Amino acid sequence: MFNLNMSKLLFLLIMFMSTLFSISSISFFNLWMGMEINLIAFIPLMMNLNNNLNTESMMKYFITQSLGSVNFIFSSMLLISFNKWFIFNIFINSLILKIMNLALFLKMGAAPFHFWFPKVMKGINWNSCLILSTWQKIIPMITLSYCLNNKLSYIFIIFSAIIGSIMGLNQTSLKLILSYSSISHISWMISSLLINLNLWTIYFTLYSILNFILMVNFQLMNLNHMNQFFFLKSNLNLNFFMFLSFLSLGGLPPFLGFLPKWLLINNLIFLNFNFLTMILIFSSLINLFFYVRMFYSFMILNFFEMKYSSFSNFNFSNNILLKLNYFSIFGLILIFSFL
Numbered sequence: 001m002f003n004l005n006m007s008k009l010l011f012l013l014i015m016f017m018s019t020l021f022s023i024s025s026i027s028f029f030n031l032w033m034g035m036e037i038n039l040i041a042f043i044p045l046m047m048n049l050n051n052n053l054n055t056e057s058m059m060k061y062f063i064t065q066s067l068g069s070v071n072f073i074f075s076s077m078l079l080i081s082f083n084k085w086f087i088f089n090i091f092i093n094s095l096i097l098k099i100m101n102l103a104l105f106l107k108m109g110a111a112p113f114h115f116w117f118p119k120v121m122k123g124i125n126w127n128s129c130l131i132l133s134t135w136q137k138i139i140p141m142i143t144l145s146y147c148l149n150n151k152l153s154y155i156f157i158i159f160s161a162i163i164g165s166i167m168g169l170n171q172t173s174l175k176l177i178l179s180y181s182s183i184s185h186i187s188w189m190i191s192s193l194l195i196n197l198n199l200w201t202i203y204f205t206l207y208s209i210l211n212f213i214l215m216v217n218f219q220l221m222n223l224n225h226m227n228q229f230f231f232l233k234s235n236l237n238l239n240f241f242m243f244l245s246f247l248s249l250g251g252l253p254p255f256l257g258f259l260p261k262w263l264l265i266n267n268l269i270f271l272n273f274n275f276l277t278m279i280l281i282f283s284s285l286i287n288l289f290f291y292v293r294m295f296y297s298f299m300i301l302n303f304f305e306m307k308y309s310s311f312s313n314f315n316f317s318n319n320i321l322l323k324l325n326y327f328s329i330f331g332l333i334l335i336f337s338f339l
Contacts, residue, residue: 008045015041019135023142028076032069035107035139039065042136046128057123061132064106064116071103072143094149101149108140110156110186111163118167121179126219129175133182134208137189141200145193153190154276160187161279165286172226174218177290178211181249184287188264188280195267203260210249210257213328217242226294241325243294248328250288256328 015038022034043062048054079096082089102113109117121129164184171177185207192200223229229239248255253262261284268277 011041011044015045015131015135019138022139028073028080031139031143032073032076035069035072038136038139039069042128042131045131046124048125048128051123051125053123057120060116061120064120068103068107071106072100075100075103097147098149098152100147101144101152104140104144105156108137108144108186109183110190111159111183112156114160114163114183117183118176118179121175121182122173126175126215129178130212130215133178134204134211137186137204141189141193141204142197144190145197145200148193150194153194157187157190157276158279160184160190161283165283168287168290171290174224174226177226177294178214181287182211184283187283188261191268191273191276191280192260192264194273195264195271199260199263199267203264206256206260207249210245210328213245213325214242214249217245217325229294245325245328246291246294247288250291251284252288 018034018037018041022031022038025031025034039062043058046054046058046061075096079093079100082092082096106113121132124132160183164180164182164187168177168180168184171180189200189203189207192203218224244255248257251257251261261280265277265281268274268280
């Protein structure tokens, strides 16, 4: 999927190392420094000379991340200073932590601070989309787990769930659909942080795998818009399995994407977050609706072709796309078979 030269490989390595440096830091200053190195390393990876929107996306990403970083380091310095001067004012400390939370929500693209995320996703290639929607969320999410304000997080969970699901309904660009899907999944990830970091790790890992599978499909098949599915008549079996991968990302049982949502819903109900659980479930249903809508017309128009296409004419063992789609579809069954 990744066509890397040596310079991009170097930036990719720096990006990975800076993330590990940040999440293993014990001071806010070192954590912030890792954030900035991560930002500087990711921007060259976004570069794509074949896309006119690329420069605009890079600038929007840089400005937004810089704004979040400034607020984060400013609130960190205030918090350290007040503690150093032995000023233990509950209201002031709570206010500083809220500013820190807001900075992190901005950096990860949680609604209502999501305005930059779809625009940036639209202007970059699938490789960068994958990194932006998965790896680049690690530092803000891990940092948020250290200073999470529960009341403030409820607002962002509800906004992200509702906006991420509703705004995806009227989109035709696959990048915009997956960007709003990512915003919706942010609400689930923040909810998992309310419980424990282990649950977040499970959710984030499986979400990243499913995102990787879909974006590899789109990259290799050169897909960017919904109407391109109408011209994909070379292999209808592959298109059908790719559709099932979308349902897995939406969390439909018995696919792999259902597992993290199932675990999270159980824990939320056990802790009496009933209203929050209801919002998350309804948003997930709306997400499933526009995943189904994406392929509905295509499958209806090509039903008879698919009916008479022979699976024996296609080499499953040598095709990476079908192997990846198989994992997203049957992964949950495989996991339970080893329990």
